[in-house]
Amino acid sequence: MSFPKDTIAVLDRANEVDIETRSPKGTVHSVPIWVVVEGDDVFIRTYRGPTSRWYRELLAGPGALVASGKRIPVRAIAAADSASVKRASDAYRKKYRRGSSLDSMLVPSVLPTTLRLEPA
Numbered sequence: 001m002s003f004p005k006d007t008i009a010v011l012d013r014a015n016e017v018d019i020e021t022r023s024p025k026g027t028v029h030s031v032p033i034w035v036v037v038e039g040d041d042v043f044i045r046t047y048r049g050p051t052s053r054w055y056r057e058l059l060a061g062p063g064a065l066v067a068s069g070k071r072i073p074v075r076a077i078a079a080a081d082s083a084s085v086k087r088a089s090d091a092y093r094k095k096y097r098r099g100s101s102l103d104s105m106l107v108p109s110v111l112p113t114t115l116r117l118e119p120a
Contacts (some may be wrong), residue, residue, distance in 0.1 A: 001119045002040045003072070010067050012037040018066040021057035029054060033064065034119075036091035042080065042117040043088035047104040050113055062120035069109070073120035079111040081109065088114045 003011070011017065017033045023029065036043050046051055046052040057063065058076045065072045079088065089106055104110070117118045 002074060003042060003117075003119055007070075007072055008042070010070060011035050011042055011065070011072075014067040019054050019063060019073075020066065021054045022061060023053075023057060023061040027051060029057065030066070031118075033068075034092070034096065036058055036095050038087045038091040041084075041087070042074075043084070043091060043114060043116060044076075045088060045105060045110055045114045047107075047110055049110055052093065052113070055113055055115075064118070064120075074106070074110070074117040075120040076115040076117060079114045080115040084116060085111045085114050 007038050015037060017028045017035050019033050020028055020030045030072060033044055033046070033054070045054045050056070059078070062073060062075050065074055079085070089111070
């Protein structure tokens with residue numbers, strides 16, 4: 001299942017998006033994150049590793065990205081296989097400038113948090 005082409009274009013152009021998730025008690029959380037597009041696939045990962053709240057909440061249930069005023073319901077699929085991690089890492093390198101923020105997205109400890117998003 002993939003996103004419509006116009007949604008892919010919005011996500012590809014966005015420098016940051018907000019990710020909305022829900023706690024087990026139903027509290028909505030929203031934080032800015034980086035998103036990358038590689039082909040028709042949309043990837044995200046957390047520099048804070050698997051203990052990141054939004055990461056845990058998104059894996060537990062659907063969430064949404066908010067980009068350019070558009071709310072995009074999403075579901076996360078673990079993408080820690082080496083091919084997906086490489087595709088996502090290459091997309092991060094291509095989209096974001098070299099520096100400490102990018103470097104934190106490429107350290108070995110966060111690579112297993114790579115997620116591929118699908119429409120929810």
